Amino acid sequence: MKTQIHKFIVCICGLFLIFSSENAIAQTIDSIPPANQQQFLIHSKAINEDRTIWIHTPPEYNASTDTYPVLYLLDGGSHFKYVSEMVDFLSDFETNFISKMIIVAIPNTERGRDFTPIFDSKENGADNFLHFIKDELVPYIDKNYRTQPYRILEAHSLGGLFGIYANENAPELFQASIFISPALTGDKNRDKVMEEYALYLKKNKQLSRKFFVSIANEDKQAVDLLTKQLKMFASKSFQWNYKEYKEENHFSVPYKSMYDGLRFIYKDWHTEVFLNSNKILYKDIEEHFKKLSSEFGYNINPTEDFINQLGYQQLRFKHIDEAIEFFKQNIKLHPNSFNVYDSMGEAYMINGQKSLAIENYEKSIAINPQNENGKEMIKKLKNE
CATH class of the missing domain: 3.40.50.1820 (Alpha/Beta hydrolase fold, catalytic domain)
Structure with missing residues (x-):
């Protein structure tokens, strides 16, 4: 399942800096809508x-x-x-x-x-x-x-x-x-x-x-x-x-x-992988994050969404084996996420591996019974 992330337009309507006040009153965020x-x-x-x-x-x-x-x-x-x-x-x-x-x-x-x-x-x-x-x-x-x-x-x-x-x-x-x-x-x-x-x-x-x-x-x-x-x-x-x-x-x-x-x-954080139509290997991404972990002093793994999107990018460019590897690694890193199994199911379905696709969709639904996409995909696969 491709996750949707809200894009924020970076804007500034004015900076009202509390600079000279010794007793400034805290503002409120009642009007700020995001749930996060x-x-x-x-x-x-x-x-x-x-x-x-x-x-x-x-x-x-x-x-x-x-x-x-x-x-x-x-x-x-x-x-x-x-x-x-x-x-x-x-x-x-x-x-x-x-x-x-x-x-x-x-x-x-x-x-x-x-x-x-x-x-x-x-x-x-x-x-x-x-x-x-x-x-x-x-x-x-x-x-x-x-x-x-x-x-x-x-x-x-x-x-x-x-x-x-x-x-x-x-x-x-x-x-x-x-x-x-x-x-x-x-x-x-x-x-x-x-x-x-x-x-x-x-x-x-x-x-x-x-x-x-x-x-x-x-x-x-x-x-x-x-x-x-x-x-x-x-x-x-x-x-x-x-x-x-x-x-x-x-x-x-x-x-x-x-x-x-x-x-x-974060000058060394960026990687241009999403602009690259060539095959991308998970080991290269893994090496990039190992270097970041060494630089920042704690273990840094790519986020679930980052790996998920790389997997779908590889699917779009018909690099099926590479896509499956990204989804497999995402399951290792995030075994309790329904979405990683849903994505894995889609990759196997595209690759013609019906039984593995059904197995992963079922795992996704077991974690999240509200995953209607997974239910529809299982129904479709079983009726083929």
Whole structure:
């Protein structure tokens, strides 16, 4: 059965960044229609308040058993909608530029308190916020969603200061970060964050990280300091990229930065297999994902839908044996999915292997009794 994935048109109607407000009120997502978006309330002992969290899962999340990396968005009320649409577009099986992922957005309550480390006070709001993310939110997400141990942080403006602070004080929390026009200088607390981060880089020469740093048409002092530190002290395994957007301002730069940042983090992800009419072997796809697993540090398998679509592509080009191999491998990877057996049944039917086609359609129906397509195919095959 060919799965249908909703295509999202990546658009932006306006970025209303909560930048200067210390007490911004969280927005609502009541008007956002997709069923793969939810919100929940979590009580934080670290901050001593309830926090609203917004979640976006891949479109096929509820119909698959796949696991996913997680993208955490600071200033969640500003970035959730366009980033969700962007990720779905870039990770679609045909586009295939980045991994599918779960998005966790954290809307603001007291932005300045949460993002600004205070070193000369007993109450460090950034430290409390970091403990909320590390000790409360991430464990909750990992427990309740199918996650992989790879987390990306998106941090804009003052959020970038918190992002640097988090990378130093909780080094295993985020494996990649996108820092957009980060506000890293301007007072003694920010200066101390950057001084300590330079020392941290000097002491940790084996860090394996991915950083994307951007700046709009604005003061470059902060990013110049960060990129200088990265040039001087970052290890060889620390991959980073810096980009200026002279045509954008502080409030419009997040959109382009997110696109380029995700493409940088996943620069080796893309494969042009869907534009290729030649025979494609599963072993070549397997090798591609082995390389990705080595790069990202966890076992990455192609998603069910990705392999399914490759199988149908091979069917369209009359590469029947190759198609059957893709469907067989999909069954190994996703034995509890009715769809993989349905696809296998169709391939055997096209290849004239009637008994095997019926056997796989029956397995599909056993998993999903509502599979009317499978029932129709069995009826057709038995009447031939």
